[in-house]
Amino acid sequence: MLIFTCLCRKNIIFSQVLSYVIDKKIALLKIALKPILSAVIVTLILVGCSRKKDRFINRNFHAITAEYNTLFNGFSALEQGRNSLNASYRDNYWAILPIERMQIEEEVLLPGQSKNAEFTKAEEKAVKAIQKHSMNVEGKEKNPQMDEAYLLLGKSRYFDQRFIPALEAFNYILYKYPASDKINQAKVWSEKTNMRLDNNTLAITNLKLLLEQEELEGQDLADATSILAQAYINTKHLDSALIPMAVAAKSTKKDHEKGRYFFIKGQLYDALNKPDSANRAFDKVIDLNRKIPRKYLINAHLEKAKNFNYQSGDKLVFTEHLKALEEDRENRPFLDHIYHQKAQYYLTSGNDSLAQVYYNKSLRENSTDKILVATNYETLGDISFDTNLYKEAGAYYDSTMTNMVENSKPFRIIKRKRENLETVIYYEDIAVVNDSILNLVLLSKAERLQYFEDYTTTLKLQAEAEIEKQAIIDQKKGLAVNNAGNTNASSFAKSAKSSGKSSNFYFYNDQTVAYGKNEFLRIWGDRELAENWRWSSKSASSNVVALENGSGIDAAESELFDPEYYIAQIPSEPEVIATLQKDRNYAYYQLGLIYKEKFKEYNLSKNKFLALLKSNPEERLILPSKYNLYKIYELQGRSDAVSIAKNDIVTNYPDSRYAQILNNPNLAALRDENSPESVYEKVYALFQNQEFERVILESDSHISTFEGDAIVPKFELLKAFAIGRLNGFEAYENAINAVAVTYANTSEGLQAQDIINSSLETLRASAFVENDSFKHFKVIYEFENTPENGLEDFVKTIDESVKKVKYFKLSTSVDVYNKDTTFVVVHGLKSIEGSQGFMQLLNKEDRKKIKRPFFSISSKNYRTLQIHKNVDAYKAIQ
Known part of the structure; x- marks a missing residue:
């Protein structure tokens, strides 16, 4: 047992030693392998980075790096740029919405500049992906992400509104990557770019071919059909846009696009005068409810409201619907449009007073939609105009123009309306003010005192x-102020209450x-804190006086x-009163003419003429007023009044041209040669024939004859032109200023003022310039205006002579210089030397016939010479 135990211990010790040795060797092996592994990895990377070898590792390395690094950042920048573009774009719901929310800028940028930094970043990423990761091996692209890179490049340029470079990028995909899975996208974007370049017909042809050849689905189909619809809209083929628009709305998976496409479809039906179909399209927008931006939802409701049938529709349900839209808290940003639509409803229903209320409520919302604001003001102006409140109408039209694009067609229409009202407002003001003063003049002293006591x-x-x-x-x-400044007293009062010591002390409340x-x-005013503060001299408002009830009014x-x-x-002076009466009467006469001729307001015109005849007018205004009343009665079909007016004129003014017209109606049909218009045409013919002295004399004569007639300002303006042509710039300036001041509220006065503002300063310069700097020259022959000056014979001779000159298209004219001198002018010479040597162009026989002295001058200097009548100054510097 002991031996067995020892053996076990030895084995354990041996295994531990062996394990230690093995771990040590493995650690040493790792240390040895680390540089080897690093070298292998570096080698693999270097091999994979190569863009010249078509290997699995190379292709995948560049594809993954391009897709998940460069292109990912590029598409992110592109999306951010599109979001900012959409956020800054404001839709105009007064016209058919565009498919794409992008404002085209007319500003021309220098190379390297961009409208949006995000699109620049996206383009840089696309270019970097192409430069760093393109694998063009043996003429073929081996990196499958390069089509994405060129697509990104084209899109970024497109949104940066550089359409030709964008088209190049899309076309490169079509040429280089025909098997790409992005080929259909490239085709759609290529045609979208063509459309932006106004190649709408080409875009329609190519998109129809794409839809026939390819089975597009989903977003690709939606994009292709929506662009096709936009191209049809651009070419005014609205009916052709309906089907592709419906397909796009059905195919897209993006709710905001679906709502926009259905809305555009409704607008197309409205433009084609199919309100029922339009309403069905708008209902589909409304059904999307919160899935789409609320602006589409509200405008769909409003477009349906515009299509309301006032004959067969349920007006109670309709008004309740508008009221519900108005009261919905979520619709507060759209109240300007909702109020406008309610106003339109009341106006169409004949309730002008309620319509005015809601137009004004719409204006008080301070809308950013300038078309809406202009429409509100214009409609209010039209309502005032229809109710003969011309001064109010003028003010509304002024506000309308401030919210319109200057010099656009609608702007010019409103401007003409406003100019027509200018004269009415001017003369109405004179009539009202002078009538008021003259009425006071007629009152007795006691009546005046009573009137002003009441006032x-x-x-x-x-x-x-x-x-x-x-x-x-x-x-x-x-x-x-006291609530803010008495915190200490309040704190003291509160502490007193909290301590149980309640107090009614005045300053604690x-x-x-x-x-x-x-x-x-209120009683004492603002008094300085000083002794004797009650004295009136101590009051900071010492200029206050007391009224009966103790209130204060500035002294x-x-x-x-x-x-x-x-x-x-x-006024009490007879001369002043007479002037007031004269001005008032003339204002009545002008208002009668304007209401009759311009506005066809025959009752208003009749009232003005009748008021004039009752006001003891000047003799020159009586007969024209009676004749105008005769014409008004005739237009109104009042035969009895016509007979009375006619007999009055024929009996009391038998020798007048009005009596002649009434006695012989055929003269009026053939146009009386003695009418103001006919006389003016004759004088104008004299002006065209350069008979300026006769124009001035005839104009003066006819101004006296037709005093009070609307033709007088025309004669005055023509006379000013004749004075300028005959006497030069200073005389012209004085004459044109007189017309602008005297007839300020007539079309001729406005024309004169426009000349003063825009042309007069350019004519003021009288200095001559070097002849060598011009290419058009003249030869001038001078003739004194005497009966035996030989002008006619000379003109005949010079005309025959210049016809024989080759290589030059010469012509002649006779120009009046002033009342004493006339010029014979030869036109068509190209240099100062050629004009000075003009005689050398003629043949020998003609030179013998033409021996008069002449001088040469450029067309520019000739104009200056005629304007300022300074021929002697010109000759002195030659």
Whole structure:
């Protein structure tokens, strides 16, 4: 037993020793193998990094590295860029929505610049993947991730709005990787890019071919059909866009895309005037409910509301539906559109007052949708216009234009409306103000006193109400200040209460302290803390006077409550009163014409003419007013009134052109040659014939003849042009300024003002420039305006001579310089040397006939010479 025990112990010791030795050898072996293993791994990596050898390890190394490192980061950057692009894009629901939410910028960027840093990063990652991991072996790409890299490259360029480089990337996939599983995506993106480059027809052809040849499914089908629909929309083939739009909405798995596609489908049906089909599409948007952004849901409700049938629809259900949308708290961001739709409903139903309420409520929501704001203002302007509130309408149209794209077609339409109202507003203001003053002039002294006593009493009541309102505001402010400033007193009061010592001390109650302070301020004002503080001189508001009830009003305004102050303002001078009457009467006449001719408001026009005739107008306004009344009665079908008006004119004004027209209606049909329009055309013909002196004389004569007629500003403007052509820049400036001031609210006055603003300064420069810098020159012959100047014979000779000149297209003209001088001008010379040697271009016989002196001048300097009439200054520098 003892021997056995010893043997066991020896075996145990031996096994432990053996185990130790083995562990030691293994450790030594690991130490020895570590550099070997490292070398092997490094060797494998180096072998795998090679892009020139088509081996399993090489292919997989570069594929995995590209996919899970470079391309992963690139697609992440691309997605972030798309999210920011979508977040910054604002949909315009007034037009058919685009398939893709991307705002195309017109800004041209320099090379290396980008609209979005994320897209730049994505492009850099794509380029890095291609440069570092492409395996082009024997002309074939061995890395299966390279098609993804080029797809990323194309998408990043596309969203950065560099469409031609993007198209190159997509086309490279089509050319180099025809067997790629991304080939259909590349085709769709290629056609999407073609569409952005306005190659819509090409995109339609290629997409239809793709859909015929390939069995696309899921998102690929949705992308292809949605882009096809967009191309049809771009080419105005809306009916062709319906089927692909429906397929896209059905195929996509993304709810937000599904909602957008159904919404666009509804808009397409609306554009095709199929409201029932449109409503079914909008119902599908509504059915998605919270799966889609709420803006699609609300706008689907609003689009359905626009399609409401006012003849057969249930108006009670409809109004309840709109009310439910309005009261839903989640719809608060969309109240501007909801209120607008309610206003549209009431306007269509004929309830203009409620419509105005809701248009104004929509405006008070401070909407960021400028089209909505402009539409609200324009509709309010139209309502005011229809109710003859032209001044209000003008203000609404002004606000409309501030929310529109300047110089767009809708902007120009509103601008024309506003300009038409300008004259009405101007003359209405004159009529109202002058009527008010003249009515006061007609009152007796006692009546004036009573009128202004009533007026000042109203003013006092308003002032007292305003003071009381301000006192309440000040009291509230004082309460807030005292609540903040009396924390120590409050703490003291609370500590007293907590100690069981209750107290009614005045200053422990914040409300009584605030009330006492405000009462002191109300009674005594803001007084400095000093002796004799009750004295009025100590008041910080020493300019306050007491009214009957003790309220305070600023002494500077006290005269506003004195009736005598207003009575003293009433004019008493006969000249002033006569001017007021004259201006008022002319305003009536102009308003009568405008309401009749521009706005077809015959009752308004009639009232103005009748009011004018009752106001003892100037003689020049009586007959035109009566004739206009005759025409109004005729338009209104009032035969009795027509007969009376006609007899009045024919009997009392038998020699007038109006009587001639009434006695012989055929003259009116053939157009009376003595009408203002005919006379103006004759004078204008004189202007075109450069008979500027006659234009000025004739214009003066006809301005007197047609005084009060709408044609007068036309004669004045034509006269200003003639003065400028005859007498030069300074005379023209004075004449055009006179037209702009005198006829400020007519189209001619506005034209004159536009000339002053945009053209006059460019004409002011009178200095000549070097002739050598130009390419168009003239030869000038001077003639004095005398009967025997030989001008006609010379013109005939020069015309025949220049026709014989070869290689130059020469022509001549006769230009008036001023009342004493006329120029014969030869046009078509190309250099100063050629114009100076003009005579050498003519043959010998013609040179003998033309012996008059001439001078050469560039077209630019000739224009300056004619504008400023400074021919002597030009000759002096030659």
